[in-house]
Amino acid sequence: MEFKGTSNYFLDPELADIVNIAIVMEKPLIVTGEAGTGKTQLAFEIAKGLDMGIEVARCKSTMKGEELCYVQDTVLRLNDSRFGSGDTGRKIDNFYDYVIWGPIGRAFRADKKVVLLLDEIDKTDSDIQDNLLDVLDETEFTIREVNDTIKAKNKPITIITSNAKRELSDPFLRRCYCHFIAFPTPDYMKEIVKLHFPDPDEKLLDTALNIFYELRKNKKFEKPPATGELLNWFDAMQRSGINPSKLSMTNIPYMGTLLKRTGDLLRYR
Amino acid sequence: MFTNFFYLLREYNVPVSLQHVIEFYEGLEKGLAPDMNKLFTFTRLTFVKKVEHADAFERAFAYYFYGIEFPSEFSGRSDLSIMETKQFKEWLKHQIKRGDLPRNCQLSMPSEELIRKFWETLLEQTEEHHGGWHWIGTGGFSPYGHSGFSERGIRVYGKSKNRSAIKVIGERRYINYASSSNLRADNIRQAFEPLKHIVPEGPKTSLNIDETIYHTARNGGEIELIFEQELRDKINVALFLDNGGWSMDPYVDLVGLLFSKAKDRFKDLKTFYFHNCIYDKIFTDPERKNSYSTSKFLEADLETRVLIVGDATMAPEELLDKHGSIEYIPDVENSRRLYVNIDRNGAPGQVWLKLIRQRFKYSAWLNPIPKNYWDETHGSETIRIIRDIFHMEDLTLNGIKNTVEYLNAQKT
Numbered sequence: 119m120e121f122k123g124t125s126n127y128f129l130d131p132e133l134a135d136i137v138n139i140a141i142v143m144e145k146p147l148i149v150t151g152e153a154g155t156g157k158t159q160l161a162f163e164i165a166k167g168l169d170m171g172i173e174v175a176r177c178k179s180t181m182k183g184e185e186l187c188y189v190q191d192t193v194l195r196l197n198d199s200r201f202g203s204g205d206t207g208r209k210i211d212n213f214y215d216y217v218i219w220g221p222i223g224r225a226f227r228a229d230k231k232v233v234l235l236l237d238e239i240d241k242t243d244s245d246i247q248d249n250l251l252d253v254l255d256e257t258e259f260t261i262r263e264v265n266d267t268i269k270a271k272n273k274p275i276t277i278i279t280s281n282a283k284r285e286l287s288d289p290f291l292r293r294c295y296c297h298f299i300a301f302p303t304p305d306y307m308k309e310i311v312k313l314h315f316p317d318p319d320e321k322l323l324d325t326a327l328n329i330f331y332e333l334r335k336n337k338k339f340e341k342p343p344a345t346g347e348l349l350n351w352f353d354a355m356q357r358s359g360i361n362p363s364k365l366s367m368t369n370i371p372y373m374g375t376l377l378k379r380t381g382d383l384l385r386y387r
Numbered sequence: 388m389f390t391n392f393f394y395l396l397r398e399y400n401v402p403v404s405l406q407h408v409i410e411f412y413e414g415l416e417k418g419l420a421p422d423m424n425k426l427f428t429f430t431r432l433t434f435v436k437k438v439e440h441a442d443a444f445e446r447a448f449a450y451y452f453y454g455i456e457f458p459s460e461f462s463g464r465s466d467l468s469i470m471e472t473k474q475f476k477e478w479l480k481h482q483i484k485r486g487d488l489p490r491n492c493q494l495s496m497p498s499e500e501l502i503r504k505f506w507e508t509l510l511e512q513t514e515e516h517h518g519g520w521h522w523i524g525t526g527g528f529s530p531y532g533h534s535g536f537s538e539r540g541i542r543v544y545g546k547s548k549n550r551s552a553i554k555v556i557g558e559r560r561y562i563n564y565a566s567s568s569n570l571r572a573d574n575i576r577q578a579f580e581p582l583k584h585i586v587p588e589g590p591k592t593s594l595n596i597d598e599t600i601y602h603t604a605r606n607g608g609e610i611e612l613i614f615e616q617e618l619r620d621k622i623n624v625a626l627f628l629d630n631g632g633w634s635m636d637p638y639v640d641l642v643g644l645l646f647s648k649a650k651d652r653f654k655d656l657k658t659f660y661f662h663n664c665i666y667d668k669i670f671t672d673p674e675r676k677n678s679y680s681t682s683k684f685l686e687a688d689l690e691t692r693v694l695i696v697g698d699a700t701m702a703p704e705e706l707l708d709k710h711g712s713i714e715y716i717p718d719v720e721n722s723r724r725l726y727v728n729i730d731r732n733g734a735p736g737q738v739w740l741k742l743i744r745q746r747f748k749y750s751a752w753l754n755p756i757p758k759n760y761w762d763e764t765h766g767s768e769t770i771r772i773i774r775d776i777f778h779m780e781d782l783t784l785n786g787i788k789n790t791v792e793y794l795n796a797q798k799t
Binding site: 132135136142143192199200288292296298340 | 603
């Protein structure tokens, strides 16, 4: 099993090595990095490249962690106990009729190995990360209410993304592999653009990239333009047939596609 | 095998645990490091868990496996200090001897230019020789020799589609994230993280199941849902920026940006500006035209977190003498009204600083001048006086972290 990327995702060879090392060592891989570096995309591409299913957990600050494994639908059970479950087939004394599996639960119970994506883990509190850690490390969790242990049939390939909004706890980091995706270099960026626009106007692309990196370098933007912005901007320019020779730092059409904040637009001017 | 390398990592302040060492050997057995570049990637994954350590790791790796000693700091103007390193000096001497640079180049060429050339040469050298920086440092070879090359099972010049490890290292991709690194746009996110800990956050709950069941039972089975409200403490922050001197220029925008990003975490964020020292007036705009009375500020909530960002470098009389401000004459009447004990002839700056310190226990000073220069820089005298008043940290990632820790420790 070796991940080699897919046709519409530009994979840095270093990152490919890293993913494969993580697969061999069966360790969760944390990817951090600026928005637009393809962190979340990576998990989907691994699933696609290795022909696997994927379970996605999008983390929220309100999460307690357990619901990523399972939730007991207490309200439904209360309701059934009061008003009867009717012909739904649920039995009020059967606990598992009221369990809703979360992404981790589904990944562990799956018959085939899947990719498990924990997206933006940094949004959760650190004690929750620690709880999750034990679950991921042992690849098992306990259903508290009935004291049953759910053990993974196949260890999932776990990809965790973080925007570094909050620092992850040390024990969590210790048990994972961590990779910090640096912002793509202009050469790599060109490859990325070409994946989205197979036949770009080369001259326009070169000029656009120059301006793009110049913008990122020079100005102290609150939200510097990233890959997504570059793609939108380039798309707009290509569609309207902008003449590359007229493009310069002082003449940037469709500025709104690159800079989204009022403050940043003012700073540019 | 590689044992010395683990100790070297620790010398470079990369934490190494036994667990990771074992993992490392497991990986080797599984054939994860068939060549130097993969070894580099695999070793980094195993040992580097925080981006702050990435640069130190890469330097240690370069030293151990290639015999190249990268200096720990390299960046824009604040790091002209690199010119004082042994490596740089030897390089310069060599360049002059070879006639590549004029004899008086240190005077005739801008420092940035020299440093750029230095790095260019270094990168060239590492590419050409795969591990011999012949005229720099300890004769070019680490005391470990090229142990990396002779370790069993590792091909040094193995073909790989990757860029070579040493070239990757040479790019110093992570230097801006090193914790000793100054605040700049690249690492603003990292700096943002500890800031959030200024704010204690309440627990978040919605439906209280236990209470719901209890009340439902009491209700004779009639369901009663009990919801709990989440509690969230919010805190006021007052930020004082010294935007008067050149030394502050690169930081004013950044610090402002940093805090504006954190804004939604605070109940209120007020930014004030001053020049060198705080007197009876502070200013709400960067141009320092709209003044605000410092006495009025002193009436703010006791819990307010006060952060002063400035180089604390000024003429001593600005801090110690009456009418010390270099910009305006302090308003005598105003300062007198609230604090009768203050000399009616305009209080010296340090009196105002002390008043702020006395009023707000959650206050600290952040200085863009790196800590190890505080005793030597030309402002060392005023820095020393201000340090007696405020807890001072430097404006690095570590400094910001320490400041937040310090502020949180003030809770009683």
